[in-house]
Amino acid sequence: MSDSVSGDSVSRDAGALDLPVAECLDSILAAAAESIPVVLKAPPGAGKTTLVPLALLQRNIVNDGEILLIQPRRLAARSAAARLAHLDHSKLGSRIGYHVRFDRCTSPQSKLIAMTTGMLLRRLNDDPLLENVGCVILDEFHERSLEIDSALGMLHRIRTTLRPELKLIVMSATLATEPIVQFLGDAVSIQSEGRAYPVEVIHSPHLSKQHVDVQVIETLPEALRQTRGHVLIFLPGVGEIRRTRRMIESAQSEGIAIGSDYVLHELYGDMAAAAQDAVLAPSSKRKIILSTNVAETSVTIPGVTAVIDSGLARVMRFNPAVGLPVLRLEPISQAAAEQRAGRAGRTEAGVCFRLWPLAAHRSRRLHDSPEIERADFSTAALMLAGWGERDALDFPWITPPSEETVDQAKQLLVSLGAIDQRGALSPVGDRMLKLPLHPRIARFLVAADDLNIVPEAALVAALLSERNPFRSSGPSLSLLDQVEKLNGYLMGDSRVDVDRGAVKQIQRVASQIQRIMGQSKAALGNHIDSTAVRQCLLAAYPDRVARRRAADSDRGVMVGGRGVQLAGAARASDSASPCEFFVCVDVDDRGSEASVRVAAPIEFEWLDASMIRTVDEPFYDTARRAVIARRRQYFRDLLLKESPIECQPSPEVAAVLAEAVGGDVETLLRDHGESALALLRRVRFLHTWVPELEIPKLDDAAVQNVLHQLCQSCTSLAQLQRSPWLDHFRGLFDYPQQQQIDRQAPQRITVPSGNSIKIEYVEGKPPAMHVKLQELFGWTDTPRIAGGKVPLQLHLLGPNRRPQQITDDLNSFWKTTYSVVRKELRQRYPKHYWPEDPLSAKATHNGLKPRD
Incomplete structure (x- = not known):
């Protein structure tokens, strides 16, 4: 042809x-x-x-x-x-x-x-x-x-x-x-509208607590009775298919009326091609087909007139615990349920039995979400790097990934050594790209290939990605113990208590991995190279390295700063000789501390030297009220070790000291540096009351700028307090502005007694002066500042230095209140000077009657 x-x-x-x-x-x-x-x-x-x-x-x-x-x-x-x-x-x-x-x-x-x-x-x-x-x-x-x-x-x-x-x-x-x-x-x-016959949909009357295989057996006789064609049963996975098959094969002996004139088939993605072809081939007998969702749309099976739908499927989701995508059991969407039901109406009218109630069906999501919205993006990111795409967000996506998703994937690939910070593919990344596996597993196997331990690595990878094959009884097993025991079982040790179905699945996955690596299936022998396996795990989980808090502690800190605690099998993995460092392979991150279920001890010497950095870091010591310095060694951001060093002024030290002060510069100046604090407050007072002077405001930004300048030559708060704050503040103003400040907001004022009294400026309050009452004899009016706009608030003190009266109208005080105050104070302090007419009396600085 x-x-x-x-x-x-x-x-x-x-x-x-x-x-x-x-x-x-x-x-x-x-x-x-x-x-x-x-x-x-x-x-x-x-x-x-x-x-x-x-x-x-x-x-x-x-x-x-x-x-x-x-x-x-x-x-x-x-x-x-x-x-x-x-x-x-x-x-x-x-x-x-x-x-x-x-x-x-x-x-x-x-x-x-x-x-x-x-x-x-x-x-x-x-x-x-x-x-x-x-x-x-x-x-x-x-x-x-x-x-x-x-x-x-x-x-x-x-x-x-x-x-x-x-x-x-x-x-x-x-x-x-x-x-x-x-x-x-x-x-x-x-x-194309297609062509379909009507399908009657029958929902279960209630949600059943029984396993899916039991529900199928209970429904199957009615499906066989109502139709003449094949019966297609949708189950979530191979495990459910196998259990349902066993139940069907033993159904007659248990009195379940399903007859025997049928052929039982399985249908799932990983089965042998010949077995798949048998499902699609014509048959003189009725077929009962136990299938995953591959029969939903991928293949059409002629002659199906009845569908039993479990309503479940295994959906790929990212599992942050192990940093890998995993299949999770989930209810299917309404759209997927319609597709499954439609399989019963391709050749004639059919019926679909849904093993969930109608009310539950209506609450299901309408459609499946695109995988890009729920899956780990690192595999796609590696593939894009192989295509020369430096930025995944610039790639033409029909549904773009989130920026956070892309960034997380990039950081993982960088940590694995697959790409550089620019997004360019590395030689290691090129080798990983040739393996159709998640980047973590691909990196694990590239390392295993370099160390010539692919069979062991394939078994470890399968154990990480599949269901635990070991029974729950007995002590917890570390990952390496699991590999050893599973290998022993495969070599004939019948004492190992395992789930045979889980073991077969692990064997299948391990064999597939060996084929991907270009190796034929090989036995491990009696010895597992645990050192090499742990080195490969470090290559796959460099972002999960943790350091123990103390030699005998099961708590540690992981890269990224998260606190972790070894639990169960992870604690068992190094109970004999605890290592200071370990890799967290399986992490439950829900508590205040992450619980590490699977860990592998590692040696310091194995850490990638290119990712280790030594830095001198300053820290503020609250007890010493000073900056101290330590020399620290990090793997990524994980502290490995540290030692104290002498602290010298530097921009880094200045930044730490300035951060210790924060925005509370006034407290620092109150303890030491009153003139500088007074100037700060005087300028802010004028900016509020006499804005027409256009004197620059000493706002928080300006004060912080001065703080950072002065911190450059200091390592302690004591040094900073002794710094020339006043000179720096005054340096922000030219000479005419300085004169205006001194004139309009004087720091002190001379009273009739001859004393120079300090004016207190506090933001949000009127300017105030604390002065003995006798020092103001002879003044008729309250002194004013800011060009006469603002009267001073006078705190008139008695001999005990406590305010007897607070006023901003001195003239009114003399006329209305002085006589009352005089009478009380004469009785309490008879030796002091209390003239009847304060306006004509001579002021005195000590409160006693002046000598003629």
Whole structure:
């Protein structure tokens, strides 16, 4: 068969042409031929995954270029390729092939290749322009994984800058097309309504506390009774699939009426290709298919007429405890539930049993959020660095990440040595980029590869990312103890009490990691190189290094300043010979101190020397009222050790001393430096009462500026108090301004007794003078300042130096109040001078009657 065939060549398969998307093919192909991006919305089963790429290939719309059909899962990529090759009457791997992780079926003649999004991203890293590719089809875009968002952004940039002829088709089952069209700018939106039969949805009457597998067994007989076709059961994961299968297989012996005329299948992403193909193959018997959400939209299983939906899925979330993404069990959205129910109505009317009540359904979120809003961004950030993108916020995202998310990812990659502060990829980062794993695990394995301990590292990585396989009874096990015991179990030690299902999953993950590292599955032998493993953990968690507070303490401080406490297995990890330093691998950060569940002791000598710095740091000692200095050594911001050194004046010392004083300069000057404090208050008084003088205000900023200048030559408060504050303050004014200050706001005033009395200026209060009453004899009026605008508040003192009267109207006091005060004071102090007429009497400074 030639690569180019007539326009009717798609009609070779009547079943294919009978699919709803066939009605839209002409519009899709016309736009693609003009290199106009197409956004196609069509429900599952409408034929978009089958007809669109096949039509592009058979009508040679891409002029002999490759067509890449991008699928979110390996199962979908393989099954799509097999279906397309069958319709094309070609051998799988010739004109049509697939490429998924650990499995590739293509040839130099392949023109249509179904691949996972991860494989597309890796190809973009190796071939940023997709030189031989004519068209990229992003299928199942509604899933909005971070990978597919990244791919769309990169493809959009390629099209709009270097390859405008590159054809792009985005296909979605449920997502609104308008945002995608607006993002692409010049795209056309096409919608296929699809074809579906009615599906009766039956909700559970109440929320059940039973396990999902029990609920499925209780519902399955009714699903088999009501319909004639296959039964598709949605479960959240492989563990639930296995448990449900065991219950179904033993159901007859327990008297549950489900019959035996059926074939039981499992369907999930990591299963063998042959087993997946068996699910999709025709069968004379009814099928009961236990599936994860891969059957939601990624594959269409013909003949399903009943769906049992657990309403649960495992969703990738970032787990700050271990600094890695993990799968969490969560309720699905309403939109996902509708997709699952629709699987029962592809060939005839069907029924969907939802294992949750209608009221609970209405409270579920309407749609799934894009993964970029909830996932760890560091994997995407590393990929962008591999593409030469220095700033992730400048990348064309259909849903941009938050600035905080990007910054956290960048700081992690910098700490791992994957990129530099400018965002450029390092040689270590380039090696990490070749591993389709989270950057922490990738860094761990790069270090393991350097130390030749990949088998041990693969097992550790699997233990960190999967469920703990050890039973809860018995003492806590450290991470290294777990590796040793698990290795012993794998080598035949039956005394180790483990969950076999969890162990199998860990083995699968460890084997996958070894394949990723280009190594065949290898046994660990009897000895684990624990020293090398701990060194690799340090490489993966340099931001989690902690130092013990004391030699015998289980408390410490982690990089970043967080207090931590070793607990359980972490405490057991170094109980025999506690190390001063340890790496916190699994951290519960909810309490006042973070609880470290998994830790690994490390040696000081292992710390990256380039991240260790020695600095001389000044500190304020409140007891000494002085700045002291210490020489400190840090790993990142974690204090390693310190020693005292002599403190000398410097800009750093000045800053610490100024911070100790803070904004309370007046208290400092009150203790020492009254003239300077008086000038400060006098100037502020004039600024308030005589603003027309235009004397600059000694505001807080000006005072702080003087403080910082004087601190440059001091190391203590005592030195600072003795500094020339008055000279610095007066230096802020020219000579005429100084004269105005002295004239309008004098510091002292001479009273009739001949004494010079200080005027007190306090902000928010009138200027005041404390003076003995007898020193004012002969004055008729209150003295005024500020050009006569402000009378002084006179505190008239008795012989005991206590105020007998406070007034700002001396004339009124003499006339109305003096006689009363005189009478009382004459009785108490008869030796003192109390004339009847204070205006004609001679003032005296000591209060006694003056001698003639």
